[in-house]
Amino acid sequence: VDVSTIPGESGRVDPAEDGYVPDNDPVDYEGHGTFVAGLAGSAMDDGVGMAGVAPGIRLQPVRVGWREEYVDPGTGRTVSGGFVAMSFCAQAIVYAADNGARVLNCSWNSTETPELKAALDYAIGTREVMVVDAAGNGGLSTTQSQNYLSRRGDCLEVAALDRAGQVSVASSIGTWVDISAPGEKLLSLVKTGVSRLYRIHDPGATSFAAPLVSATAALVLSVEPGMTPAQLRAHPRQARRRHDQPGPRPPGAGAGRARIDRGADRATAVDRR
Template identity: 35%
Template sequence: MWMLAAGIALAALAVGLVYRYLDWKAERGWAPHEPYQVIVSFEDGVTDDERKRMIRAAGCTVMDSNVHLGTYTLRSSRKMRRVLEHFNSMQGIHYAEPNYLYEATYIPDDPFLPDYQYGPQVIQAPEAWDVTVSRPDVVIAILDTGVHASHPDLATKLTAGYNFVENNEMPIDRNGHGTHVAGIAAAATDNGLGIAGIAPNTRLLPVKVLGDNGTGNLNQVANGIIYAVNSGAQIINLSLGSAASAVTLQNAVRFAADRGVILVGAAGNNGVSVPNYPAAYSEVIAVASTTMHDVRSSFSNYGMWVDVAAPGDRILSTYLGGNYAYLSGTSMAAPHVSGVAALLVSQGRSQAEARAAIQQTADPVPGTGEWWVYGRVNAAHAVRYRTAQEQQG
């Protein structure tokens, strides 16, 4: 499910923490702010009783106050524009404004990130890292050709895994595909070398279910899924597939899903609308591939059985021998989404909550509603996503 392009590139980047106000476009024209929260300052001479009456009339409750600034931070059940219009139309109000967000912008020092990794940039992973870089207790299982354990961008991230091809505890990668997938999802980040993974602090569980030629059988894949669940993985990346559905595979997928595991699958590289399994199962988040220009990769499978898209065309990641290489395929798109899922799990999101965040915040790039349902995944929006109930609560 992948095509090898060539190459490796070198670059350098000075690093640091840069504090700036996020100027990305926000919903309904407002700059980023806490949902349903407004800060109000009252004019001098407004009594406590008048203030309380005005707050009640606006449908708000007091969350906090600052005596030095003379401000009240209020929670409202009303839309931001309406509550601001309400306050600003009242006598005795000095000003009312959204509870804006100001963020610390994290720029890792991995030299390939700024110039050679368009994937994290496109899905706004650096902005997501201002919210969370995940945690070491979050584990992504990489069901693939194994993982190169001594790669300097992966060695500190790996847990003990299993080889279902040779039935031993050595999931050695002699193909390169699994190592490449693993790096996209969670390569060591801010370590002064190589690339940045989407979920920097997440650990990786290597499960070899594909042989050195890149193929594996149903039994190996199904056993690998069960093993990953029982080993505590919260996310399973499945950058593999077939046009053939199988009861055994579907039962393994359901076993994982019923236990709260998030499954992410590659849509396939045949450039057709024929479903690819296990991605096409409803329990799996099916991922198509896009280019750096946010259009569908010509090789990517498509259809309304596909949930989201992610960068998968000429993706730089870890490779055999401690090297880096460009590969293309929906196999490369899927671990972008697995990485975002790991960021969400680190926030305490359930399987359903993480899936909703990934789907509902995807950017509606060309092809949305035709090639895939929701759009191209957006990590920054996903980690800030809240349901209507969460916003009101």
């Protein structure tokens, strides 16, 4: 869900609804969605300089937030930032599910509301959509207070890893995390006018680990379209690699590191049986 239009992606980015202002304009307000979308599906061999995990997928951008100024309670300064409303997320989830989405990437904090619960129940239970959720940027906190999706049990929860394969200090962790993926120093796309067009995100965020897993799920579906959400959730865990840390596996970081190559290989093996 959390995607936006990508330069050079004409024909692969579906015109989609907007959960904020229903005008069919998915242009990114803040830059976050464009960065997420680039990691998942930006084109390859186009001379631009980077490619997404699944460059052949179709992206369905559905904008669920906006950018506004507010007073930082810590500094008293007026700053601007991105905001997401659960009512917009609920509308977007239903819209995407009804318009052919098989995988939803949710790189946003979530709180439980009747509308959001009903939308997820419908997408997962009725439309058989896989939901991939960013575990949160709690700085190794195990709290789930701002992550309703993680408490449901039917969404795939993704923590973030650093460049050394260790759990990022920015990531939330917990027994509810299913798997981890790289989330620091990632190169992706940035909307023109927000920053330079291409940048590397240094601090790390689970928002950027989640689309790597979402795109892997899309690759699997491309060769095994009959997989159910439950089978898809199990697939990345089966295709994982143990965390590159000495000693015991880091607690709260899931079953291991998602391996895109193994995920695609396993799906291809299934397809050839």
